[in-house]
Each structure stands twice: as C-alpha cells, then as structure tokens.
Amino acid sequence: MFRIFRSWIDRYFSDEEAVLLVVLIIASLAVLVTMGMVLAPMIASIIIAFLMQGVVVRLRTWGAPHWLAVSVAFVLLVAMLVSVLFILLPVIWQQSARFIAEMPRMIGEWQDVLLLLPENYPNLVSQAQVEELMAVTTAELGRIGQGIVSFSVSSLPMLMAVLVYFVLVPILVFFFLKDSALIVDWVASFLPRKRPVMSKIWHEMNQQIANYVRGKAIEILIVGAVTFISFALLGVNYAALLAIAVGLSVLIPYIGAAVVTLPVAMIGFFQWGWSSEFFYLLLVYGIIQGLDGNVLVPLLFSEAVNLHPVAIIMAVLVFGGLWGFWGVFFAIPLATLVKAILHAWPIGVNNAHTDSAQVTGEEP
Incomplete structure (x- = not known):
C-alpha cells in the first residue's frame, strides 16, 4: 500500500x-x-x-x-x-x-x-x-x-x-x-523560470476563457435588449424585469431558459389569460430562445467548450453554491480550468522529466 x-x-x-x-x-x-x-x-x-x-x-x-x-x-x-x-x-x-x-x-x-x-x-x-x-x-x-x-x-x-x-x-x-x-510581469517574477505545466495550462485557458467571458457578457446584453424591446412592443407588464431574467438565464446552460419560462408565462397569463396575446408572447419568447441557441451562440463563441452536460450542471451547482452569481457566471470557465489542469498535469510533469532526462543523457 x-x-x-x-x-x-x-x-x-x-x-x-x-x-x-x-x-x-x-x-x-x-x-x-x-x-x-x-x-x-x-x-x-x-x-x-x-x-x-x-x-x-x-x-x-x-x-x-x-x-x-x-x-x-x-x-x-x-x-x-x-x-x-x-x-x-x-x-x-x-x-x-x-x-x-x-x-x-x-x-x-x-x-x-x-x-x-x-x-x-x-x-x-x-x-x-x-x-x-x-x-x-x-x-x-x-x-x-x-x-x-x-x-x-x-x-x-x-x-x-x-x-x-x-x-x-x-x-x-x-x-x-x-x-x-x-502587473503580469510582477506576478510572473515570483514563479519559476521554467514552468511547462503552468505555461501549458495558461495557453490552453487564456483564449478560451477570454472568448467565453466576453462572449457571455455580449450574449446577456443582446438577449436582454432584444427581449425588452420585443416585450415592450407586445405591451407585456414588467418588460424590464423579465428582460433581465431572460438575459441572465443564459448563464446556466440547459436549465436557465426552462426556469425563466415560468415567470414569463405567468406574467402573460395574469395579464391576458388564455388569449391570442398570451400565445403571441410565448411564440416571441420561443423565437428569442431559438435564435440565441442556434444563431447567436455559434457566432459569439468561436471555440466551443468541450464539456459534458453533466459536468456543466455540476460546475454550476458547485461554484454557484460557493460564490453565488459570480460562481454561476464563471462555472464553465472554472470547470474548463479544472479539466485543463487535470489534462496537463501528468503530461506536463512527464514532459518535464523527459526533457531533463534528455539533457542529462539518462533514461526518462
């Protein structure tokens, strides 16, 4: 043992x-x-x-x-x-x-x-x-x-x-x-000069996190603004509150849109009942969600986050429970960071050992 x-x-x-x-x-x-x-x-x-x-x-x-x-x-x-x-x-x-x-x-x-x-x-x-x-x-x-x-x-x-x-x-x-x-140079001055694992993780995560965070912020603004304009044109009560909820719902993949559908439908039902306006509201909301998932997301995120849906939901639950809103916002980048560390760690260490062995002429 x-x-x-x-x-x-x-x-x-x-x-x-x-x-x-x-x-x-x-x-x-x-x-x-x-x-x-x-x-x-x-x-x-x-x-x-x-x-x-x-x-x-x-x-x-x-x-x-x-x-x-x-x-x-x-x-x-x-x-x-x-x-x-x-x-x-x-x-x-x-x-x-x-x-x-x-x-x-x-x-x-x-x-x-x-x-x-x-x-x-x-x-x-x-x-x-x-x-x-x-x-x-x-x-x-x-x-x-x-x-x-x-x-x-x-x-x-x-x-x-x-x-x-x-x-x-x-x-x-x-x-x-x-x-x-x-600031970056000052922080780097405290790290070892040779850092293959850290460099691998940094290069793997820098572009992906930058793409995700900025793309997600733009997605929230676009979805929220389009929702507010559409709901205001339909005459929906509390259009600004619903637009903020719909915009923030894109933070949680797979379940955010489903959860925010309930308040949208309830507000429409209390305002119009089972009328044509209520079904127009649901139709417009469905179109916004469809355009977001099939048009906006592929345009904004040039590099897809290769994570299993179970891993994404688990990351949202764990990091959201730890740090609230920011934990939910950064759940996918943090999960990707954990994946990059787990992926680069043994490879980086073994590569470091291999390079050292090649320099000294020993067997790796």
Whole structure:
C-alpha cells in the first residue's frame, strides 16, 4: 500500500512545479473563501478589466496608442455605469414596486384557477391537495415578504457598499488596464523560470476563457435588449424585469431558459389569460430562445467548450453554491480550468522529466 501511494506521489508531485501549483491553488481557494467579501471590489475590478481588455486589444490592433485605447475603454465603462445607474435602475425600481403591489391580485387569481381543478379533474386532483398546496404557497410567500421587509430595513449599508463599488471599481479597472503588462510581469517574477505545466495550462485557458467571458457578457446584453424591446412592443407588464431574467438565464446552460419560462408565462397569463396575446408572447419568447441557441451562440463563441452536460450542471451547482452569481457566471470557465489542469498535469510533469532526462543523457 505504501509503495502504491509513493509511486503515485512520485508520478504527480516529484516535480517542484507541480508542488508549487498545488500550493498556489490551495492558497487561492483559501483567500477566496476567507477574504472573498473583503476583496470583492478587487475581484470585480479584475473581472471587468478582463472584459474591457478586448476593447483595448482591438484598438491597439487598429494602430491606437496604449493610453488612447485605455482611455476609450474606460470612457465606455463609465458610460455603461452611468446608463445603468440613471436609466436602468429607476425603471427596475418602478416595475419592482408595481409588481409587489399587484402580487395579492395575482395570488388571488392563481388560487381561483387552482380551486377549479378538483371540479374539472376530480380523478387527478382533490380538494385537500389543492388546499395543502395553497397553504404551502402562502407560507412561502409570507417568508419571502418578510425577507423583502428585512432587506428594505437593512438596505442602507448595502446602498453605501454599492456607492463604494461605483467609485472604487472604475478607478481600479483603469489602473488594471493601464498597467496590465507590469502587473503580469510582477506576478510572473515570483514563479519559476521554467514552468511547462503552468505555461501549458495558461495557453490552453487564456483564449478560451477570454472568448467565453466576453462572449457571455455580449450574449446577456443582446438577449436582454432584444427581449425588452420585443416585450415592450407586445405591451407585456414588467418588460424590464423579465428582460433581465431572460438575459441572465443564459448563464446556466440547459436549465436557465426552462426556469425563466415560468415567470414569463405567468406574467402573460395574469395579464391576458388564455388569449391570442398570451400565445403571441410565448411564440416571441420561443423565437428569442431559438435564435440565441442556434444563431447567436455559434457566432459569439468561436471555440466551443468541450464539456459534458453533466459536468456543466455540476460546475454550476458547485461554484454557484460557493460564490453565488459570480460562481454561476464563471462555472464553465472554472470547470474548463479544472479539466485543463487535470489534462496537463501528468503530461506536463512527464514532459518535464523527459526533457531533463534528455539533457542529462539518462533514461526518462
């Protein structure tokens, strides 16, 4: 048993780079778990700078100097933040307040529909089952209402945190864009000069993660904007809230679209009932989802993420449970990173041993 364990250690951890990589992974996870909330502005700034780096690179390829490319990217970021703060947030606030005010009416209509089920389908649904479902739903809605009230009472500190984010994050993003090469060189100075495993993982992941993250951000914006325009033209209530939900649903493959279909259908049913407008809404929503999956995704993602659907769903559950929204957003890149590490680790170590043996003239 000891010989088997030692053989496994010699195979995967005999190289100093492998040990260093394990230490770096453990240290990074420890920092994220213990200091994730404290470092949240820094992490958010790195993520946004990574997204805006594409604009800087594109402008540099067009011949613009570095300072001009960084300035244009920063102005675009500030313009987007101002638009969110003064245009999008007021609309979301108004529609959210109206939605909460109309919830009692929607609940009453939903209960009336449920009470008709035992009369129309007595063999499938009983009166006791309907009453039990209504009691459970009422209790859950009451719990949600208490959560909203407690959130509104304690929202002042969160509001201050949001204001800090709006001031601090753009400043950090500017310096990350401006001095990205210096920061990368500074971090690389602490790593070994010869790092074949790290280099393999980095080259394998850099283009794929950049393509995925930027493509996913563009996909959210396009799907959300098209959904808002379509729902607004149809006259759907709470078009902005539904558009945000549909846009964010693309973060979770396979199940995001299915989950967000329920609120879209419920809002349409409460507004129009079983009418032609309701079916037009479902048709438009289906067309948006079809165009997203069959046209937009192939155009945005030049490099497909070769992961099994079970691995993707597991990554969403694990990383989403650890880091919430950002965990869900980066679930697929993180899963791809884990796959790249597992794929490159033994190959990189064995290649390193082979190269060393060739230099010394020994058998690998």
